[in-house]
Amino acid sequence: MSARPGLSSSASYTGKTQQVRSLSSSAKRDFYEVLNVARGADKGTVKKAYFKLAKKYHPDTNTDDDSAADKFKEATEAYEVLSDPKQRELYDNYGHAGVDPNSGFGGGGGGGNPFEGFNFNDGSFHFSQGGPGGEIDPEELFDAFFGGGRSRRPRGPRKGADLQMHVRLTFQEAVFGASKDLHLRYQLRDSSTGQSSIKEREVTVDTPAGIDNGMNLRLSGQGAEGDPGASRGNLLVQVIVDEDKDGYFQRDGVDIHTEAPISLTQAVLGGMVDVRTLTGVVEMKIPKGCQIDSKLLLRGKGVQRLQSTSKGNHIVHLKMEIPKKITPRQEELLREFDEETKECGGGVSGRLAKAAGSAFESFFGSKKKDKKKKGKKSKDEDSDDEPDEKK
DSSP: OOOOTTOOOEEEETTEEEEOOOOSGGGSOOHHHHHTOOTTOOHHHHHHHHHHHHHHHOGGGOTTOTHHHHHHHHHHHHHHHHTSHHHHHHHHHHGGGGGOTTTTSSOOSSTTOTTTTEEOTTSSOEEOOOSGGGGSOHHHHHHHHHTTOSOSSOOOOOOOOOEEEEEEEOHHHHHHOEEEEEEEEEEEEOTTTOOEEEEEEEEEEEEOTTOOTTOEEEETTOSOOOSTTSOOOOEEEEEEEOOOTTSOOEEETTEEEEEEEEEHHHHHHOEEEEEEETTEEEEEEEOTTOOTTOEEEETTOSOBOTTSSOBOOEEEEEEEEOOSOOOHHHHHHHHHHHHHHHHHTOHHHHHSHHHHOOHHHHHHOOHHHHHHHHHHHHHHHHHHHSOOOOO
16 A cells, blocks of 8 residues: 555555655645744744753754754754744745745745754764754754753853942143052952952052043953952043032043133233233233133143143133222223213214223213203202292
């Protein structure tokens, strides 16, 4: 009795019952059923299910069970299809025919050999990468078979872990550099015993001149201890810089900004003013006719650039101070100055005198107007005292 393609039957032959295996894809078990996963299972779930079956039916661990090799091949074929997105899509749409190389769909596991990469010819199990199953990590598969009792690659002593800390600097320490002591306290795990311990030690960090807020320093070999024979990790130090304590210096990268008060006379006539810089007090020349909020530059008086000998600049913002009180003599001189400006037709006061009056008079008033007001007031008072002749 012969078995038709696609059917599985038993036949009597020489007194023994023989199982006839189907050569058609129609008799194959559903791949999702083989791996015992749902149709919507993700790739990780499929791989985990396959490794479980591969470990269970691996031929080297089932030498007395002839059916184990068949089950192993069945699970491998199912995994190769379901782990490959394109193969899985064909299988979901067309079933076994979609991945059968003889069906005309162009699918199939690795050119018609669903077990490519697995070799049992010498009675043992070997793995070579290639085909749809080439993405299987052989060492990961070995771990699945034998319980993960070995590392993937032999390695030497493990380097120590990196540690992180922060250091706080004053404004001056950041500008000129400083040496700071740090107290390290960290937990260390012994890889041989698995026990943890607390380690404490002191480390000195030298911050370079010009370092700024938010920068990081890496101290090689100052981290946690490694395995015996291995080097320490690194110490990563984040820098936090405080503002200038009196608020005089304002830092912008390598440039420094300060304010310098000047008088009205200095703004008009020019002069000299003392400016406190990072390295001391310097005398700065004020040019004639300085306008409000003028800025002067002291080149090379700023912060030193990292890994360089050059420095930024010091920008001085001139702030004119207007006196709130003046003496009668000062007022008289200022009014004379204002009148002279009008007659010369120079400045804002001269050009806009007719339209808006004197800029000075808007602050201090006008003596001429005051005199006119007083004269008019006296006449009005006199007229009120005279009797009304009309009745």
